[in-house]
Amino acid sequence: MKALEFQEGDRTFTCKAESSPATPDTLWWWVSITGESQRYAAFRTQDGDAPLNLRPRIVAYYSQMVADRARPREIRGHWGRRQSAAKPGETGSAGESPEKP
Numbered sequence: 001m002k003a004l005e006f007q008e009g010d011r012t013f014t015c016k017a018e019s020s021p022a023t024p025d026t027l028w029w030w031v032s033i034t035g036e037s038q039r040y041a042a043f044r045t046q047d048g049d050a051p052l053n054l055r056p057r058i059v060a061y062y063s064q065m066v067a068d069r070a071r072p073r074e075i076r077g078h079w080g081r082r083q084s085a086a087k088p089g090e091t092g093s094a095g096e097s098p099e100k101p
Contacts, residue, residue, distance in 0.1 A: 012033070016030050
């Protein structure tokens, strides 16, 4: 099987088994979805891929992608400005040596 197209809700999923420029010897399931501006290399092809087992995997992939988009962005500081966490039992700010009795 080299291609699959199906309807899920109001979206049409078009799937094609093709290689990637980055991995020319590996076939991926490339998925195009109505309403999306790009296609996605969802996962590698496997022996035994068939519409009955491929469709739920693609729908799960898309559902996870939508859920990931809905999460708030995690803003992290620059790696050079991070303060190291204090170890248990230490006091004071990061970089200071604890006082010894």
